[in-house]
Amino acid sequence: MKNMIAIFEKQIKDTLRNKTVLIQFLMFPVITLIMNNTVKIPNMPENFFVNLFATMYIGMAPLTSIAAVISEEKEKNTLRVLVLSNVKPYEYLLGIGSYVWLACMTGSLVICMAGHHGWKTGLIFMGIMAVGIFISLLVGAVIGIGCRTQMMATSITVPVMMVFSFLPMLSLFNGTVAKIARFVYSEQISLMLGGITNFELTAERIGVIGVNIFIAALVFMATFRKCKLA
Amino acid sequence: MKDCIKVEQLSVRFSDDPVLDHLSFAVPEGMIFGLLGPSGAGKTTLIKVLTGQLCQNEGKAELFGKDTRRLTAAEHGNIGAMLDNCGLYERLTVYENLSFYADIYHTSHQEIPDILKSIGLYEARKTPVSELSKGMTNRLSLARALMNHAKLLFLDEPTSGLDPVTTREIHDILLEQRKKGTTVFLTTHNMFEAESICDYVILLNRGNIIEQGKPADICRRYDHMNKLHITLTDDTELTLDNDSTSAPAIKEYLEQNRIRSIHSSEPTLEIAFIELTGKGLQ
Numbered sequence: 001m002k003n004m005i006a007i008f009e010k011q012i013k014d015t016l017r018n019k020t021v022l023i024q025f026l027m028f029p030v031i032t033l034i035m036n037n038t039v040k041i042p043n044m045p046e047n048f049f050v051n052l053f054a055t056m057y058i059g060m061a062p063l064t065s066i067a068a069v070i071s072e073e074k075e076k077n078t079l080r081v082l083v084l085s086n087v088k089p090y091e092y093l094l095g096i097g098s099y100v101w102l103a104c105m106t107g108s109l110v111i112c113m114a115g116h117h118g119w120k121t122g123l124i125f126m127g128i129m130a131v132g133i134f135i136s137l138l139v140g141a142v143i144g145i146g147c148r149t150q151m152m153a154t155s156i157t158v159p160v161m162m163v164f165s166f167l168p169m170l171s172l173f174n175g176t177v178a179k180i181a182r183f184v185y186s187e188q189i190s191l192m193l194g195g196i197t198n199f200e201l202t203a204e205r206i207g208v209i210g211v212n213i214f215i216a217a218l219v220f221m222a223t224f225r226k227c228k229l230a
Numbered sequence: 231m232k233d234c235i236k237v238e239q240l241s242v243r244f245s246d247d248p249v250l251d252h253l254s255f256a257v258p259e260g261m262i263f264g265l266l267g268p269s270g271a272g273k274t275t276l277i278k279v280l281t282g283q284l285c286q287n288e289g290k291a292e293l294f295g296k297d298t299r300r301l302t303a304a305e306h307g308n309i310g311a312m313l314d315n316c317g318l319y320e321r322l323t324v325y326e327n328l329s330f331y332a333d334i335y336h337t338s339h340q341e342i343p344d345i346l347k348s349i350g351l352y353e354a355r356k357t358p359v360s361e362l363s364k365g366m367t368n369r370l371s372l373a374r375a376l377m378n379h380a381k382l383l384f385l386d387e388p389t390s391g392l393d394p395v396t397t398r399e400i401h402d403i404l405l406e407q408r409k410k411g412t413t414v415f416l417t418t419h420n421m422f423e424a425e426s427i428c429d430y431v432i433l434l435n436r437g438n439i440i441e442q443g444k445p446a447d448i449c450r451r452y453d454h455m456n457k458l459h460i461t462l463t464d465d466t467e468l469t470l471d472n473d474s475t476s477a478p479a480i481k482e483y484l485e486q487n488r489i490r491s492i493h494s495s496e497p498t499l500e501i502a503f504i505e506l507t508g509k510g511l512q
Binding site: 002003005006009010013014017018076077078080081082083084085086087 | 281283303306307309311313316317318319320321322326330331333334335336358374378
């Protein structure tokens with residue numbers, strides 16, 4: 001636990017000086033605030049920008065941040081030194097993971113407040129975001145652990161992030177894409193956020209998100225076993 | 231004296247290429263042990279095996295009597311490592327780096343100023359690591375390795391690429407550690423480093439131990455390489471054996487006042503290495 005807290009605190013200090021990661025946490029909350037307060041289009045669905053950017057935030061921020069942090073530590077050998085210093089892999093992953101998750105949840109809170117939600121819908125919004133961020137964290141950790149360098153991680157993160165972030169938006173315009181996107185967690189998250197005022201947790205949504213978590217966890221464990229942390 | 235490290239018939243292969251070939255040696259506690267060899271000799275691979283980062287294909291490697299493939303928290307707690315790549319957080323300051331590792335090693339933060347003063351980095355404590363020179367980064371890396379008061383220090387080329395003053399400072403720190411009873415296992419391709427601070431050295435070439443012993447003993451074994459180089463006043467250069475057989479000739483030149491300069495070339499570890507392999511250490 002002490003090691004986990006030390007890693008968590010180290011990551012706060014490091015992120016505050018790491019513009020590449022910092023911008024991932026701040027970009028979408030700021031864009032949401034600006035767009036939601038400045039752009040008004042007739043017949044635009046309620047909280048259109050909030051839901052759109054919240055989904056993109058889930059697909060991008062946790063995934064790119066955790067992949068960047070882990071791959072940088074691998075590339076610069078700090079992870080090897082930590083493992084030699086008796087830091088257990090789970091302590092490291094929980095320390096970094098909880099940091100990115102909390103940072104993204106803080107960003108989500110800003111997006112939530114931009115949507116002027118009440119207490120109940122606000123809590124549901126944050127709950128949905130928490131689950132989405134968790135799945136993206138797993139996907140990002142898989143990339144981070146599997147790549148030896150940051151450059152390698154970025155080249156994989158970008159297409160993966162594009163798929164998860166833009167699939168819900170593309171499915172609005174194309175029926176075929178929508179049929180496929182149903183099986184992806186970001187689409188289900190997007191649908192839940194869109195219908196948050198009449199929130200209903202259907203079996204399909206639970207099933208798709210559950211299977212997505214299961215697959216992500218399975219791939220995570222396989223990657224961890226194959227590549228190790230350092 | 232108990233053995234801190236024990237290696238028996240250790241072999242490592244990458245694909246089919248042998249990187250370490252049936253190595254056997256032991257490192258007693260409290261000595262500075264040098265692994266001397268050119269780039270690609272297998273020095274870093276051996277450190278990786280000994281620290282449990284890499285598994286051998288054959289043989290046995292033990293650290294504090296425990297198989298390196300099954301090192302526990304207790305053994306890891308007794309190891310300090312300064313690896314080939316520094317492994318410091320570049321955006322954090324010197325102090326923040328040590329403060330983080332103090333948390334990881336569960337040591338007191340109050341020790342940090344003293345450690346920084348001992349390695350001459352106290353004035354730079356608020357400087358981000360990315361702004362440090364190579365010498366300062368190496369010293370910080372060594373300070374981090376010293377932070378957990380390890381019984382055994384693994385140092386992979388600790389003075390590589392450093393100026394003579396910084397190299398001397400690092401040597402002083404290592405000698406101080408030996409006085410405290412810490413065992414130091416260092417790799418180097420610098421023969422002067424090995425000769426000046428190591429109690430025992432192994433010469434490694436292409437994964438094989440080609441010579442081992444105390445530096446002075448190894449040099450003595452190659453005493454037949456000890457020569458006298460004489461330059462006469464007419465620019466003639468002579469090379470004579472550095473023993474009594476050359477005495478009459480030298481006496482004669484001296485009486486004739488024909489000697490401009492006279493030098494002896496005592497055998498060094500590098501000369502021994504060249505004799506054994508036909509190539510230099512660099």
